[in-house]
Amino acid sequence: MPTDPTAPCPCGDNSHYADCCQPLHLGQPAPTAGRLMRSRYSAYVLGLIDYLVATTLPAQQSQLDRQAMEQWSRESRWLGLQVTEEDPTSGNAARTQVAFVVRWAEGNGSEHSHLECSDFCRLGERWYFIDPNHPVTARRNDPCPCGSGRKFKQCCRY
Numbered sequence: 001m002p003t004d005p006t007a008p009c010p011c012g013d014n015s016h017y018a019d020c021c022q023p024l025h026l027g028q029p030a031p032t033a034g035r036l037m038r039s040r041y042s043a044y045v046l047g048l049i050d051y052l053v054a055t056t057l058p059a060q061q062s063q064l065d066r067q068a069m070e071q072w073s074r075e076s077r078w079l080g081l082q083v084t085e086e087d088p089t090s091g092n093a094a095r096t097q098v099a100f101v102v103r104w105a106e107g108n109g110s111e112h113s114h115l116e117c118s119d120f121c122r123l124g125e126r127w128y129f130i131d132p133n134h135p136v137t138a139r140r141n142d143p144c145p146c147g148s149g150r151k152f153k154q155c156c157r158y
C-alpha cells in the first residue's frame, strides 16, 4: 500500500497520488470509465487486489481468480499506461469502451506493450470493468444479469 501522498500517481497522469487515484482506491466513485481504468492500473501497480475485485462487474466478482491477479500484480514490473481513446459522452452512458496501451515487463525482463480496449458498465453512480474472461450470459432481450435493469443486448453482452 502506497503511503506517500505526494508521490506521483502510478497511472501516469502527472498528478500526486492523493489527488488522482487514491480517493478512488478509498471508495470514491470514478466519474468516468477512463478514470476507473486508470485507477485499476494503479491498483495493479500497488497490489490493491480488493480494489480490482470491487471494480469488476458484481456478477463476475465470485469468478475472479484473486491469486492469479495477485501474482500478476506482484511479478510484473509496470512500465506505464496511456489511455488512447475514451468516449467523451461516457459520463452519461451506461456502457462504454476505453482504449489504452499498457506496458509491463515480466520477471525475466522481457517487455510487453499491449493495446487493449476494455468494456465498462455503469450501475448507479459506479463504473465497473467487464471482464471478458468471464462472460455474462443471458438471452438478448432478458434483463441483464449485472443488475442494471437494462436488456442484456444493450448492456453486458459481448
Ligand SMILES: [Zn+2]
Pocket: 009, 010, 011, 012, 013, 017, 020, 021, 022, 038, 039, 042
Ligand atoms: Zn492516478
Ligand SMILES: [Zn+2]
Pocket: 121, 144, 145, 146, 147, 148, 155, 156, 157
Ligand atoms: Zn449489464
